[in-house]
Amino acid sequence: MTVKAGVIGATGYAGAELVRILAGHPQAELAAISSVSFEGKPLSSVYPAYYGLCDMLCGTEAEVLQKSDVVFAALPHGLSQEIAKECHDAGKVFIDLGADFRLKRLNEYEDWYKVKAVYPELHEEAVYGLPELFREEIRGKKLIANPGCYTTAVPLALVPALKAGLIEKDGIIADCKSGVTGAGRKSTQDTHYPELNEGMHAYKVGGHRHTPEIEQTLRRICGEEVTIVFTPHLLPVNRGILATCYAHLKPGTTLEQLQKVYEDFYQDEYFVRVLPDGMKADIHNVRYSNFCEIELHTDPRTNMLIAVSAIDNMVKGAAGQAVQNMNLALGLEETAGLKMFPPAF
Incomplete structure (x- = not known):
């Protein structure tokens, strides 16, 4: 099984970290990435460490949605709700690294983030992706709110x-x-x-x-x-x-x-x-x-x-946990692509 994964917001820190981790995932293929600020430019021009490893061009959100089975959104709060709706209607897995679906009490979300909950039914459907505490709720789900750091x-x-x-x-x-x-x-x-x-x-x-x-x-x-x-x-x-x-x-x-x-x-x-x-x-x-x-x-x-x-904060607090959630959602080995050791010094 090879999963086609796309990253919206790939030139932010969390997005770039997602690219790094997905590139080493044994069952994932990076299908498309997007960036508003660097559209049309290779990711390696933004992060030279990726030169020759990921020279993929930054495209649009629409291209990511079209080409991907799993869509990761690494965006500021307030920008993921419409993307989540498109993924929901298309039957794709959507993993949001932002805050739009984390809070179950919609009044808390709207009070703390000053953003309207546009699709209350999606907020209800979303599961909170902290695997060590809520693993069984995450398995097989298609809308996952990835916790922050x-x-x-x-x-x-x-x-x-x-x-x-x-x-x-x-x-x-x-x-x-x-x-x-x-x-x-x-x-x-x-x-x-x-x-x-x-x-x-x-x-x-x-x-x-x-x-x-x-x-x-x-x-x-x-x-x-x-x-x-x-x-x-x-x-x-x-x-x-x-x-x-x-x-x-x-x-x-x-x-x-x-x-x-x-x-x-x-x-x-x-x-x-x-x-x-x-x-x-x-x-x-x-x-x-x-x-x-x-x-x-x-x-x-x-x-x-x-x-x-x-x-x-960029791995277990963001991109790594998001990949861990992808693995659970799709029935893959939970640790796939994530067994990298911390450097010794």
Whole structure:
């Protein structure tokens, strides 16, 4: 079985990463790519590292839809709904790396993103593509909302303890750091090198759009409302998410108990590595890979869980997870095209 895959928005960071991963997929053929800014130009003229490896010309959205069985959209929010409708009507698999289908409560989507939900029935049909938590819902589906980076790293760090009833649902804090690729390819003052280098700052404090998405995942796991404090920070590095999550422990919960719960929960998950005591979750050790590392600590003085997760925001937090979802949707081996090791140094 060879899957014809197309990428809309191929010259953005997530789109280019999709091309890189799909090129190494044993059962996928890159059928078409599109870019509004670079239409008619080869992808390798935008990313010289791809010269001689992917010189495909950037075409139009229509060409991608025509030539592809699976369509990936790596676009800003608000731009995927019409594409999703076209794919739905044509019976194609559509995987959205943007936020248009992630939130099930349409009022939350419209409030946080200031965009109208044009096709409520598609929002209802869409499944949330975090495989380690919702794998069975993803299998065989044709409209998949691919989670972002923070919304992958934080739930993976917290869900085992939450599901086991070892932490309180109130007072959860997610303190997260991101590499600058998470801000997208278009430069701003905050992502301009002289502004970013040798600095670090919080952004969108108390109002980041990923907040309701993280809460939605935690709510689905425990069946009750969960409210978190989520604060992202920008690191002067290209790649990576480091999520340090704090939660109040239930009385009597020990680190040994937590370690076993996490190891049991993720024992069959190829892409999640629960680290033993003494090893550190580090963005350096997950670069260019689809892995998530998790380390666990308790603070007996404050009776808090401190769970730290690390992912590559462009792979497990974007393109790699999207390919993982494609594999599940089409009945392929889930790890196909994704077994690349992180570089050692």
